[in-house]
Amino acid sequence: MTDLTRIELKAPYLIFIGDTDEATFAKTGFGIVQWRRSLVAGQLRFAGNQLDLGVPDMSIEQAVAAGVKSIVIGVAPIGGAVGPRWISVLAEAAAAGLDVVNGLHLRLQGFADIVAAAKASGAALIDVRVPPAGLPVGSGRQRSGRRLLMVGTDCAVGKKYSALAMTEAMQRAGMAATFRATGQTGIMIAGSGVPIDSVVADFVAGAAEVISPDNEAQHWDVIEGQGSLFSPAYAGVSLGLLHGSQPDAIVVCHDATRRSIVGAAGAGIPSVAECMDLNLRCGRVTSEDIQCVGVSVNTSELPPAERQAYLSALAEELQLPCVDPIADGCEPILARIRSCFQS
Amino acid sequence: MTDLTRIELKAPYLIFIGDTDEATFAKTGFGIVQWRRSLVAGQLRFAGNQLDLGVPDMSIEQAVAAGVKSIVIGVAPIGGAVGPRWISVLAEAAAAGLDVVNGLHLRLQGFADIVAAAKASGAALIDVRVPPAGLPVGSGRQRSGRRLLMVGTDCAVGKKYSALAMTEAMQRAGMAATFRATGQTGIMIAGSGVPIDSVVADFVAGAAEVISPDNEAQHWDVIEGQGSLFSPAYAGVSLGLLHGSQPDAIVVCHDATRRSIVGAAGAGIPSVAECMDLNLRCGRVTSEDIQCVGVSVNTSELPPAERQAYLSALAEELQLPCVDPIADGCEPILARIRSCFQS
Numbered sequence A, B: 001m002t003d004l005t006r007i008e009l010k011a012p013y014l015i016f017i018g019d020t021d022e023a024t025f026a027k028t029g030f031g032i033v034q035w036r037r038s039l040v041a042g043q044l045r046f047a048g049n050q051l052d053l054g055v056p057d058m059s060i061e062q063a064v065a066a067g068v069k070s071i072v073i074g075v076a077p078i079g080g081a082v083g084p085r086w087i088s089v090l091a092e093a094a095a096a097g098l099d100v101v102n103g104l105h106l107r108l109q110g111f112a113d114i115v116a117a118a119k120a121s122g123a124a125l126i127d128v129r130v131p132p133a134g135l136p137v138g139s140g141r142q143r144s145g146r147r148l149l150m151v152g153t154d155c156a157v158g159k160k161y162s163a164l165a166m167t168e169a170m171q172r173a174g175m176a177a178t179f180r181a182t183g184q185t186g187i188m189i190a191g192s193g194v195p196i197d198s199v200v201a202d203f204v205a206g207a208a209e210v211i212s213p214d215n216e217a218q219h220w221d222v223i224e225g226q227g228s229l230f231s232p233a234y235a236g237v238s239l240g241l242l243h244g245s246q247p248d249a250i251v252v253c254h255d256a257t258r259r260s261i262v263g264a265a266g267a268g269i270p271s272v273a274e275c276m277d278l279n280l281r282c283g284r285v286t287s288e289d290i291q292c293v294g295v296s297v298n299t300s301e302l303p304p305a306e307r308q309a310y311l312s313a314l315a316e317e318l319q320l321p322c323v324d325p326i327a328d329g330c331e332p333i334l335a336r337i338r339s340c341f342q343s
Helices: A027-035 A060-065 A084-095 A112-121 A159-172 A184-190 A201-211 A235-245 A272-283 A304-318 A331-340 B023-035 B060-065 B084-095 B112-121 B159-172 B184-190 B201-211 B235-245 B272-283 B304-318 B331-340
Strands: A013-018 A040-045 A070-073 A099-102 A125-127 A146-152 A177-180 A220-223 A249-255 A291-298 B013-018 B040-045 B070-073 B099-102 B125-127 B146-152 B177-180 B220-223 B249-255 B291-298
Touching: A013 A027, A013 A084, A027 A040, A027 A070, A027 A184, A040 A060, A060 A084, A070 A084, A084 A099, A084 A112, A112 A125, A146 A159, A146 A235, A146 A272, A159 A177, A159 A184, A159 A220, A159 A249, A159 A331, A177 A184, A201 A220, A201 A235, A201 B201, A201 B235, A235 A272, A235 B201, A235 B235, A249 A272, A249 A331, A272 A291, A272 A304, A272 B272, A291 A304, A291 A331, B013 B023, B013 B084, B023 B040, B023 B070, B023 B184, B040 B060, B060 B084, B070 B084, B084 B099, B084 B112, B112 B125, B146 B159, B146 B235, B146 B272, B159 B177, B159 B184, B159 B220, B159 B249, B159 B331, B177 B184, B201 B220, B201 B235, B235 B272, B249 B272, B249 B331, B272 B291, B272 B304, B291 B304, B291 B331
Parallel strands: A013 A040, A013 A070, A070 A099, A099 A125, A146 A220, A146 A249, A177 A220, A249 A291, B013 B040, B013 B070, B070 B099, B099 B125, B146 B220, B146 B249, B177 B220, B249 B291
Antiparallel strands: none
């Protein structure tokens, strides 16, 4: 069923790479393959491009024959501008009936050839950064099911990664769990969601309510967080998402070596304890029994010999499981959730 | 100088009333006359309408002769829909070169006759609920000048009234002070501002920075608040506004008899102390020395005999001046500001 208030993407995907040949410009493509390999039929590279997501190469024609439903732009153009070769391939895909899925800042509606091709075939043009129409104002109504939200001491501290890793850990443990995306890359991985920072301010909490709707009593929505309550630029997004998500539990995400808020003049990073405390305090407005179930730390910039001591000291201070999910996985946090939410 | 990132209205105004004959539908018109009488040249009523803002009646022709620059829709249409007589008068005004200023939910661009008339004369069509383009992301950069922000235990607890009353009290006391509007009625009163709840979430704090820019060291911007950190629907707007406003001081606005948050399922109103504490805590992210200088309470629903005891008990509890600004004015809060911010 299509939900008009959420973006919904159709799988399987052909990932468009074109002439982008640097891995740092292909994080979206690599992310989709890493977390949703089963949705990916193949990749489309221009001749001679060595960048490889590790999936089969396909032309548009082969993709159509293989039942592909969407071409997903998996890279940013090196240099920033989309050239005529990109447009011609995307228009060819649209003409063949594939939805075109774009997470870049540009709008597909700005490219007449792609628009005309999509119109003729009936394919959809989906700008993942543009929120769908019809989002409601938040109501605060209590919903069924359980929700786990990633919160952060700053932007870009691993909230998306942690949410995806937590979802997989829950599913491996036999729990019913769904990753809920709130940003463009997350939406392309999940296949649905709302780009919450692009929503008009009055509707942020309402959008968060739409993202994690009523569900089975034991089902967990694992919600990708955004920003930080301590970010001078983006805290409002974070608070609306916290209220609308109505989380039973939060995980605090943190970068062990970062000292100041990204992009802000002189604002310091809060301690994990302070971040946890403020999120719990604010979260009680819509979720009376909200609790913190663990901390997810990016320790990659710490000297290897200090990593474990850092996590142990934090765990001792907070009396909570503290992990680096990339290095150690997140099973200790999962164990905490199972013990706190036994049914 | 026109600031592209803020709405700017041109005075003097002709206030359009048309056939709206109930005062509750004319709050905007009455508000403009109450707070900015000097900007208002007259009112335009349809024949036989007895509703009276207490300013001279004028036709479009008379308004043009009197140097009027804008026709401002000062009422909501009874029944909700704008009829053909409204459109014909607004189109006549636009044809005569008056800017048309609209704070209703409708968009002026949707009325072909008005659009054509404005295009021919060069008049502007200004939808006050639509934020201007080009708003930046918040930077957190420390600005010069002083800022006072109204915050609230809920929506609609007197934040706009309190900000306007505080601005007037400051000006009467010889202080340099400017009211800064963040909502459509406030913008029509102030003549400029940004409708902050209509801004895309990522830009709310940046919009607040634009609303109260650098100023003389002793100058006060008195900023209209929006929503409440405790509102399940709108708290994100309030937090972005708090961070972007970078206030030196806050006044907490409260309704003495309200028990639950407007429009929210079951969320209770926080105590004034709790509201003050959370705003100060969050406000420190961008304003290290933020302090609360008083409480503005709507006591109109209290029995008259209990009013003073209520305010005295609150003042004793918080050790802050607590006033009902409509009944008592706000001089005690002003006195507190003068003692805290002596130069």
